[in-house]
Amino acid sequence: MAAIQETVDQVRRIDVDQYKYGFETLVESDKAPIGLSEDTVRFISERKNEPAWMLEWRLDAYRRWLTMREPNWARVDYPPIDYQSYYYYAAPKRPALASLDEVDPEILRTYEKLGIPLREQEILAGVVRPEGEEGEDGEAPRRVAVDAVFDSVSVATTFKEELKKVGVIFMPISEALREHPDLVRQYLGTVVPVTDNFFATLNSAVFSDGSFVYVPPGVRCPMELSTYFRINEKNTGQFERTLIIADKGSYVSYLEGCTAPMRDENQLHAAVVELVALDDAEIKYSTVQNWYPGDSEGRGGIYNFVTKRGDCRGARSKILWTQVETGSAITWKYPSCILRGDNSRGEFYSVAISNGMQQVDSGTKMLHLGKGTTSRIISKGVSAGKSSNTYRGLVTAHRKADKARNFTQCDSLLIGNKCGAHTVPYLEAKNASAVFEHEATTSKISDEMLFYCMQRGLSAEEAVALVVNGFVKDVLQELPMEFAVEAQKLISISLEGSVG
């Protein structure tokens, strides 16, 4: 049997057994009645003690949503979704927590199992340093502030006090709506409007939590900010909303991770992320997406319909998206940049790995509006099993976008012969001085390459992991160190039979 065939078989076996986050946490929860109606929207708004304008905003979205149709242009195939069969709000009982000690220990254990250090002392103690750098620069250990979202609510946010000292606001968006309503109101829905698209509009109506970040002018956020999302309840949709504002001359790096238990039914995830960068500000947004991908027959798994968009509103502002996508049954996701400010810059680095029956349709949009705007897209798709992996990208230069520049590189790697890789780039320049470059390659892990590695002593799984990690190196090096290590492991797990 050819080595490649063995690898394919090993890859095929993994789905169910190897998804190591597929456990369920037993906590009592407070749920909205099943299904979606104005009452559901009111229920959520009430649970969150929201101001009246917020309820109106949601109801507007809900009524608009009723008139909209689910988009069907993506290269993904799934049975019709019954939106009335989901719970739109599920919160672990005992909400409104004053400190970590009040968090249900079951939930803390869940995050511990996931390897997420919620407790601040653990964060301080569990410092991972790059090899060989110890003590060389005397730099303080890198720390990560975490906001943990369990089903529909945020259960814990760490380092809030310390961030407050430098003026950084990092809290659940539900809390921000109460404590900083003007700030939220000023920016919410300005990047992804309520009417943007079917899933974003749904999110606007029923979102229950997510993270809010505000970095004041000239402040460099002293630590990485991070949110971990977990869907736990059965038949629950997760609709989180993240809003990050980097005021003039500020900098923030934000990380997002996600997991879910294994379920036979598909669960729905429709998040919205809005980023706003004012003059000279920079936002780095990294995602390691590891939702349950479903079993080898395609049963279960998360439907991931996400709208992520950054607005480089100010001159010389910069937004970087880095994503490592290994999970979900369906991924429909196009983190984008509106390059509005003159000389602003957008970057998109993506690794999308699909295996089993997973379907990925993902990419980015770079909309050049301002003068001298630049963007860079590096997309690496790895397909194995019977999966389908599509890169879809849009790069446009509007009439006033003098000297806009884009460079796009899309590489696809195939493992086995039952998977598919597709590249669908749209390029549109309305300004004659714009320069767009597009490069694309498709390659296969050959038997020869695996044999070469195995002849040197690597097992088939190690060989595949080595080749794939080499293939995605350009993207992984854009991730913060802690995440890069995690992502590397995740890539190995999602492609190997015996590891994990």
Add this chain to the structure above:
Amino acid sequence: MSLLEIKNLHVAVGGRNILNGLTLTVEKGQLAAIMGPNGSGKSTLSHVLAGKPGYEVKDGSVLLDGEDLLALSPDQRAAKGVFLAFQYPLEIPGVATMNFLRTAVNAQRRARGEAEMSTPDFLKRVREIAGHLGIEQEMLRRSVNVGFSGGEKKRNEVLQMALLEPQLCILDETDSGLDIDALRVVSEGVNRLRAPERGMIVITHYQRLLEYIVPDVVHVLSKGRIVKTGDKELAHELEAHGYARFTDEAA
């Protein structure tokens, strides 16, 4: 006991018989040259010994130190000490050569139940061997074989061979694509690895390589069988008269 014992080996590729009852023994400490015309089965032999997929062994046996080699996967064979220096080494984009070397060394050590090599020991060892082969540190930072010249690729093969300290080295047309200076460096690297416990098989078309790597024994392969065995003078004879008289005898 002989290091390698091949008996009556019959191998087919895609339904076509390539090796037809090949019998060959390599002793510990011996360097055996295998010469033969195109299509005689030289590369097939090296691939079958290393366990490359796609070859169908129809009959015969291969024992390494008395153990059935054919029952093992390629990585298990590597851990047992079989090393194949490729005629065309593969490129692995994005994987730094140094990282590749270390992954290989530690994978083999793990498979043998040994502790992984410490980073300082590993680096010291690589530097030492690289120095002998005239390999710059810069080359070790580059992706495996990507953008390497023919000479660099072959030197990289010998570097790996020296680092992995195999029991049985198989060099598949290591001289192809080498200029005279590179040939000298690579040959010196191979000669440095000759040791009482180690067997070597050097596969080549030409006698030229054997001026630098002097064999203990020369085998002539034709139509999938060893048709003549002699000392190094046999190589000269082949150079002077060609393969025809041996291949005709085999026919």
